[in-house]
Amino acid sequence: MSADPNGIDVWEAFLDPQTDYSLPDFAAVTAETLLTAVHTATDFARAEVAAIVADDAESTFFSTTVRFESASVPMTRIASVAAAIESNHLRPELTDAISEIWELLSAAQTEILLNVDLFHRIEQVSVADLNPEDKRQQELTIDLFVRAGARLGEEEREQMATIAAELTTLENSFSRALQLDTRELAVHLSEADSLAGMNDDQIAAAANRAAERGVDGYLLPLNNFTQQGVLESLNTAQTRRHVLNNSMARGSRGGDGDTRTQVADTTALRALKAHLLGYPSYSSFAIDNQTAGNPDAAADIVSSLINPANAQLDEELAQVKTRYGLETVAAEDVKYYLAKFRADEFGIDPDEVAKYFEFDTVLTEGVFRAATGLYGITFAPYDGVTAWHEDVRVYEVTDVTERPLGLVLIDPYSRDTKRGGAWMDQLVPSSRLTGLLPVVTLSLNLAKPGPGRPTLLNPTELTTLFHEFGHVLHGLFANSTYPSTAGTAVPRDYVEFPSQLNEMWRFHPQVLPHFAKHVDTGEPMPAELVDALIASEKFGQGFDTIEYLAAAMLDLSWHSLEAGEHITEVLSFESEVLAAAGFSPLVPPRYRSTYFGHIFASGYAAGYYSYLYSEVIAAWVSEWFEAQGGLNREAGEAFREAILAPGYSVDPMAAIERFFGTRPDVAPLLRRRGLAEPVTEADDQDEEATTETEPGAASARWGHPNHEAVAADLTAAGIDPRIEIFDGSTPTAAAAAEALGIEVGAIANSLIFSSGGSPVLIMASGAHRVDTAHVAELIGVDSLDRASKELVREATGQVIGGVAPCGHPGPIPTYVDVSLKDYPVLWAGAGTPNSMVPLTYEQLLTVTGGKEITVVAEES
Numbered sequence: 001m002s003a004d005p006n007g008i009d010v011w012e013a014f015l016d017p018q019t020d021y022s023l024p025d026f027a028a029v030t031a032e033t034l035l036t037a038v039h040t041a042t043d044f045a046r047a048e049v050a051a052i053v054a055d056d057a058e059s060t061f062f063s064t065t066v067r068f069e070s071a072s073v074p075m076t077r078i079a080s081v082a083a084a085i086e087s088n089h090l091r092p093e094l095t096d097a098i099s100e101i102w103e104l105l106s107a108a109q110t111e112i113l114l115n116v117d118l119f120h121r122i123e124q125v126s127v128a129d130l131n132p133e134d135k136r137q138q139e140l141t142i143d144l145f146v147r148a149g150a151r152l153g154e155e156e157r158e159q160m161a162t163i164a165a166e167l168t169t170l171e172n173s174f175s176r177a178l179q180l181d182t183r184e185l186a187v188h189l190s191e192a193d194s195l196a197g198m199n200d201d202q203i204a205a206a207a208n209r210a211a212e213r214g215v216d217g218y219l220l221p222l223n224n225f226t227q228q229g230v231l232e233s234l235n236t237a238q239t240r241r242h243v244l245n246n247s248m249a250r251g252s253r254g255g256d257g258d259t260r261t262q263v264a265d266t267t268a269l270r271a272l273k274a275h276l277l278g279y280p281s282y283s284s285f286a287i288d289n290q291t292a293g294n295p296d297a298a299a300d301i302v303s304s305l306i307n308p309a310n311a312q313l314d315e316e317l318a319q320v321k322t323r324y325g326l327e328t329v330a331a332e333d334v335k336y337y338l339a340k341f342r343a344d345e346f347g348i349d350p351d352e353v354a355k356y357f358e359f360d361t362v363l364t365e366g367v368f369r370a371a372t373g374l375y376g377i378t379f380a381p382y383d384g385v386t387a388w389h390e391d392v393r394v395y396e397v398t399d400v401t402e403r404p405l406g407l408v409l410i411d412p413y414s415r416d417t418k419r420g421g422a423w424m425d426q427l428v429p430s431s432r433l434t435g436l437l438p439v440v441t442l443s444l445n446l447a448k449p450g451p452g453r454p455t456l457l458n459p460t461e462l463t464t465l466f467h468e469f470g471h472v473l474h475g476l477f478a479n480s481t482y483p484s485t486a487g488t489a490v491p492r493d494y495v496e497f498p499s500q501l502n503e504m505w506r507f508h509p510q511v512l513p514h515f516a517k518h519v520d521t522g523e524p525m526p527a528e529l530v531d532a533l534i535a536s537e538k539f540g541q542g543f544d545t546i547e548y549l550a551a552a553m554l555d556l557s558w559h560s561l562e563a564g565e566h567i568t569e570v571l572s573f574e575s576e577v578l579a580a581a582g583f584s585p586l587v588p589p590r591y592r593s594t595y596f597g598h599i600f601a602s603g604y605a606a607g608y609y610s611y612l613y614s615e616v617i618a619a620w621v622s623e624w625f626e627a628q629g630g631l632n633r634e635a636g637e638a639f640r641e642a643i644l645a646p647g648y649s650v651d652p653m654a655a656i657e658r659f660f661g662t663r664p665d666v667a668p669l670l671r672r673r674g675l676a677e678p679v680t681e682a683d684d685q686d687e688e689a690t691t692e693t694e695p696g697a698a699s700a701r702w703g704h705p706n707h708e709a710v711a712a713d714l715t716a717a718g719i720d721p722r723i724e725i726f727d728g729s730t731p732t733a734a735a736a737a738e739a740l741g742i743e744v745g746a747i748a749n750s751l752i753f754s755s756g757g758s759p760v761l762i763m764a765s766g767a768h769r770v771d772t773a774h775v776a777e778l779i780g781v782d783s784l785d786r787a788s789k790e791l792v793r794e795a796t797g798q799v800i801g802g803v804a805p806c807g808h809p810g811p812i813p814t815y816v817d818v819s820l821k822d823y824p825v826l827w828a829g830a831g832t833p834n835s836m837v838p839l840t841y842e843q844l845l846t847v848t849g850g851k852e853i854t855v856v857a858e859e860s
């Protein structure tokens with residue numbers, strides 16, 4: 001068996017001298033110690049891989065898969081240390097070493113994942129006697145190798161290795177260039193009059209930042225986003241224009257800070273990588289193992305909100321123009337006037353509101369108190385720890401059982417050596433394999449006040465603190481055997497759900513009164529101010545939603561390129577995408593391509609939609625918590641155990657559906673954002689169904705045109721249509737089986753494939769995944785490919801997740817999985833994602849006219 005990954009000598013000298021929590025000693029960090037540690041970690045991993053490959057004994061889960069997992073632990077740990085240093089306090093003398101670390105780790109990981117001998121050993125592991133978590137770990141490990149290219153030929157594997165190295169270099173280069181240009185484009189103002197509208201603390205912070213740089217006057221540093229917080233305060237239009245122009249110019253001015261080459265080369269290489277792995281685009285590859293499942297589903301949820309958000313934005317701007325007598329509003333003025341309207345309409349003075357949100361009080365009496373009330377955990381300062389900067393606070397977390405749960409390191413303030421934004425990281429992930437308790441970090445970019453001055457939060461910063469602490473809780477509650485599936489190691493379009501959910505407590509009546517107390521008088525926030533603040537939250541949501549959707553659409557568009565496409569006119573491509581999707585230049589995307597660090601340097605490539613996808617779940621679950629009485633300890637502990645603790649050791653959406661009994665829908669999200677719920681075709685039909693019709697007419701019975709069409713075809717085939725409508729959607733076989741309380745194999749999936757652009761319908765058991773090569777050979781076509789959503793709609797008149805075996809505009813060649821014969825009653829889609837119809841196997845053959853086939857090749 002392998003050596004203990006926690007017992008390597010370099011850990012004793014460098015990573016493990018502090019406390020019982022395996023906390024790295026940041027005082028020992030130098031370029032030399034970092035590089036020594038990374039070489040030790042990669043040497044250990046390579047030696048373990050060689051030992052696994054050389055083992056003549058039969059491959060078992062513990063001797064092969066678990067040993068591989070253990071071999072990866074030291075690399076993961078040094079990567080976490082490097083990430084903490086790079087993002088929080090990247091001193092100039094460490095810059096080159098950090099870049100070298102990422103290249104060394106990437107090279108080692110690529111080499112290991114493309115090792116076909118290791119992959120074959122792992123593939124030989126039997127899953128017959130494994131428990132569910134171990135079986136899932138085996139499946140995820142195989143998938144990790146496959147997605148890296150382990151099943152490709154030798155030449156393609158060499159290409160994959162080259163691409164991986166080049167992408168690592170490009171991502172590092174993008175980060176360095178963006179950091180440089182963001183620093184250089186900080187807005188330098190010499191006259192105090194230019195800062196009119198900012199409060200005394202903001203002006204003092206700007207003066208301090210200028211002094212730190214050794215320049216006179218005032219300095220307004222740029223945060224990650226296009227829109228800068230000061231745009232809401234600055235009274236001078238010229239200064240607002242200066243700030244927004246500087247923000248939007250990042251990465252596109254030429255010189256060392258220009259990122260356009262990195263954007264062009266990165267997207268081209270990612271498209272080539274996807275092509276080598278058999279995907280039409282990088283978005284198809286990236287989203288294939290996410291909760292959304294495919295780019296169409298991701299694009300659908302983004303597109304579905306554009307019209308409601310645009311309508312909301314139009315209404316907001318109309319109100320602004322009317323109140324302030326404006327004919328037009330310039331891009332640099334939108335945030336200013338939205339904030340001004342919010343203050344005037346709701347009687348809110350931003351500076352006065354901030355006096356009720358003092359950082360330390362919010363943290364201890366708001367964020368910590370909410371976690372204690374819901375989950376029973378407690379927090380206490382933890383002294384004697386050296387972190388990466390003197391501003392870092394450390395807290396020990398104790399579980400409801402009074403056992404230590406982990407550490408939280410909080411770094412609140414902005415500095416030149418820190419990247420912008422806010423984030424949480426797992427510095428030490430918890431797992432039963434390593435026996436380590438979690439150490440998690442929370443980083444903000446608050447302006448550091450002058451000596452003796454309090455740190456006051458605006459409502460956006462308040463939300464950010466609660467948001468990031470949701471990630472912290474996800475990491476602290478990790479209860480997985482394997483570190484690779486622990487805590488926040490879940491799909492990108494799911495990981496934001498716990499953080500967005502935690503935002504619900506910031507204005508909650510069971511939490512807010514404990515922390516919203518005036519910093520000078522200690523008086524609680526008046527009830528009328530609380531009500532006004534909550535009411536004002538929804539004003540401006542049109543703008544906020546549009547700028548987010550624009551960035552998400554940019555991300556999906558960049559990563560929808562096909563192999564061979566190399567877009568060098570980066571800003572032109574960006575403009576074309578946004579114009580085609582209907583976005584106004586008045587609202588620039590939250591990130592332009594040239595400073596979109598999320599997708600070009602931080603692992604969110606083809607995944608920025610995930611904030612919206614996760615928010616659908618978060619909004620829905622927040623309403624569930626309200627129905628349980630808010631801070632309900634019993635509900636919180638059950639939620640923690642079933643949803644937060646397992647991490648990726650279980651399928652996240654399957655866990656959601658098991659716990660809540662259904663799949664979340666989008667309506668709570670629309671309510672949360674204050675957007676009008678769109679009127680659907682089904683709503684129109686429901687309205688029409690109330691009008692007078694002939695006795696026995698389908699519309700009077702079913703109320704939806706798709707159900708009517710399905711019922712008509714069933715009736716014509718001599719089958720009594722018994723369509724069942726569910727409260728929530730059941731777009732997957734697993735969801736449908738759960739809702740019906742039946743085996744998943746009894747779900748007759750209606751799957752549309754494309755054969756040379758023509759539709760083919762395969763009725764497959766929910767227990768099977770269609771072997772397209774096998775089926776193509778059986779039915780005599782060259783190939784079967786996943787049909788686009790457009791082809792599905794054109795062929796069936798229905799949508800993916802709700803396709804029925806009948807009720808289509810015209811005939812579709814249909815083939816029926818013979819294994820469905822094993823079930824006396826089958827359930828198939830009935831034309832919408834929330835409907836099903838029961839059929840016998842014979843009835844299914846009759847109504848479809850389908851031919852019987854096997855959808856999975858028999859093993860020889």
